[in-house]
Each structure stands twice: as C-alpha cells, then as structure tokens.
Amino acid sequence: MTDQIEIPETFPVPGAVTGKRVVITGASRGLGALLAHAFSRVGASVALVARTEKDLKAVAEALPGPSLVLSGDVTDEDFNEAVADATVTEWGGVDVWISNAGISPIVAGPRETAASIWRKVLEVNLTGAFLGARAAARVMGTGGRLIFTGSVLGERPRQGLTAYSTSKAGLAAMAKGLALDLAPAGITVNVVAPGWFDSPLAHAWRNSPELSAAVTGHTALGRWGAPEDLAGAYQFLASDASAFVTGAVLAVDGGYLLA
Numbered sequence: 001m002t003d004q005i006e007i008p009e010t011f012p013v014p015g016a017v018t019g020k021r022v023v024i025t026g027a028s029r030g031l032g033a034l035l036a037h038a039f040s041r042v043g044a045s046v047a048l049v050a051r052t053e054k055d056l057k058a059v060a061e062a063l064p065g066p067s068l069v070l071s072g073d074v075t076d077e078d079f080n081e082a083v084a085d086a087t088v089t090e091w092g093g094v095d096v097w098i099s100n101a102g103i104s105p106i107v108a109g110p111r112e113t114a115a116s117i118w119r120k121v122l123e124v125n126l127t128g129a130f131l132g133a134r135a136a137a138r139v140m141g142t143g144g145r146l147i148f149t150g151s152v153l154g155e156r157p158r159q160g161l162t163a164y165s166t167s168k169a170g171l172a173a174m175a176k177g178l179a180l181d182l183a184p185a186g187i188t189v190n191v192v193a194p195g196w197f198d199s200p201l202a203h204a205w206r207n208s209p210e211l212s213a214a215v216t217g218h219t220a221l222g223r224w225g226a227p228e229d230l231a232g233a234y235q236f237l238a239s240d241a242s243a244f245v246t247g248a249v250l251a252v253d254g255g256y257l258l259a
C-alpha cells in the first residue's frame with residue numbers, strides 16, 4: 001500500500017481539439033471568426049453560424065479545414081434545432097457548441113433605453129444561447145461541451161451598458177444551472193468572459209482615445225486583448241483536459257476584474 005496518487009498512463013493535452021466537431025455562433029466576423037480560424041487551424045471541423053450568409057462564406061473560404069455554413073438567427077428556436085440536426089446529418093453529431101453571437105446596440109441610461117432594445121439584447125445574448133444549448137444537448141453525447149461567450153461586464157457593469165451587462169450576468173447564472181442540469185448527461189457548461197478585444201462590436205471604444213485609455217488604464221496588464229490571447233481558453237474548455245471543469249467562468253481579461 002502506497003500513499004502516492006496513482007499516476008495515469010497518459011494525461012489529456014490541454015487545448016487539443018483535433019477532430020472535434022465544433023459549432024460557433026456569431027462566426028461571420030469579430031471574435032467568432034477569430035475562434036473559427038483558431039479551431040480550424042488545429043484540425044477541428046467547424047460549423048459557422050450567423051445571419052449574414054455571404055460573410056459566413058467568406059470566413060469559411062479562408063479556413064484551412066472543413067466547415068459548414070449555417071445562416072440564420074440564434075433567437076429562432078427552429079433554426080437552432082436545424083443547426084443541431086445539420087451536425088448529425090453532416091458529421092454524425094457535435095462535440096462542442098460555442099454560443100458566441102451577441103449584440104450591444106446601445107450605450108444609454110435606463111430612460112433612453114427603449115423596452116424593445118432591452119428585450120432585443122436579452123433575446124440575442126441570453127435566450128439565443130439558451131436555445132442553442134437546448135438544441136445542442138439533444139444531439140450531444142457524453143463528453144459534450146457547451147461554452148458561452150460572456151463578458152467581464154457581466155461581473156462588473158459599466159455605465160450605459162446595463163442591458164448588455166445583465167445579459168452577460170445571466171449567461172454566467174445560466175451556465176451554472178445548465179451545468180447541474182446536464183451533468184447527468186456528461187455535458188459540461190462553461191463561460192469564457194473576455195475583457196476588451198478589438199472587433200466590430202468594440203470599435204467605438206478602440207477608436208476613442210479616452211475610452212481606449214480607460215480600458216488600458218483599468219487592465220492590470222496595461223493593454224487591450226490581442227487576437228492570439230483569446231482562443232486558448234475556449235480550446236482548453238473544449239478539450240478532454242477540462243473534463244472536470246463545469247459551471248466555471250474563465251475571464252480572459254488581462255486582469256480587468258482585479259482593479
């Protein structure tokens with residue numbers, strides 16, 4: 001009898017996603033397109049989801065590996081089910097579903113935020129992710145991975161972004177609830193919460209010297225996120241190395257949440 005831990009023959013390689021079948025929503029530009037390249041480059045098959053088909057096709061054409069283009073609206077329940085069905089038809093199933101589509105259409109206080117805008121933000125950012133998770137869980141086997149793109153603003157709201165921050169805080173709660181609900185099926189559910197990355201959504205901040213400096217000043221590492229900073233967190237959560245990680249929120253923010 002030894003009191004040493006039993007050392008396994010092999011350890012899963014963190015971030016190894018070769019051969020994984022990965023759905024990425026919001027893949028027509030910005031961070032979703034970035035993730036599509038990162039996953040494709042290391043041998044994953046990717047299904048690109050967003051509303052604008054021509055942009056999805058342009059992303060698909062630039063990828064080194066196999067891809068599917070599935071255009072539609074993540075707020076549409078039937079569309080999410082159709083994406084899940086397409087993964088079964090084309091690939092025989094899906095391993096990873098990244099709900100990344102999101103909007104932030106307004107910076108305004110409560111009186112200036114129309115009820116319709118509030119509803120739209122929650123519908124795309126929160127309900128869209130729920131409908132995707134629901135569709136994915138129907139066709140995913142044990143070992144499946146759901147990953148939501150949250151935001152540091154879900155934990156630390158900023159003035160004028162209450163609807164957005166609420167939607168992202170909701171995603172963190174939803175991931176924890178679904179992690180419990182889907183644990184018996186062997187599916188993990190986690191959130192990646194990016195800090196500030198330049199993308200079409202964030203251009204207004206990046207292009208404003210004051211706002212950009214506020215981001216930099218508030219980020220412990222003193223800079224905006226670079227494109228190569230982000231995908232590793234998703235790849236870790238998608239890989240076999242994260243089998244025991246569920247209900248977690250992984251900030252990739254250069255220490256934005258520390259200050």
Ligand SMILES: NC(=O)c1ccc[n+]([C@@H]2O[C@H](COP(=O)([O-])OP(=O)(O)OC[C@H]3O[C@@H](n4cnc5c(N)ncnc54)[C@H](OP(=O)(O)O)[C@@H]3O)[C@@H](O)[C@H]2O)c1
Nearest residue numbers: 026028029030031050051052073074101102197199200201
């Ligand atoms: N950039 C940052 O610094 C940052 C930081 C934290 C979190 N995030 C989050 O990261 C995610 C991606 O943001 P991004 O910066 O890459 O924004 P982006 O450049 O504006 O891209 C948003 C993506 O979502 C898609 N989309 C929007 N509404 C949709 C809908 N109803 N149905 C299907 N697809 C839809 C868009 O494509 P179509 O318009 O063609 O549908 C696009 O592909 C979002 O969830 C955002 O909240 C970003």
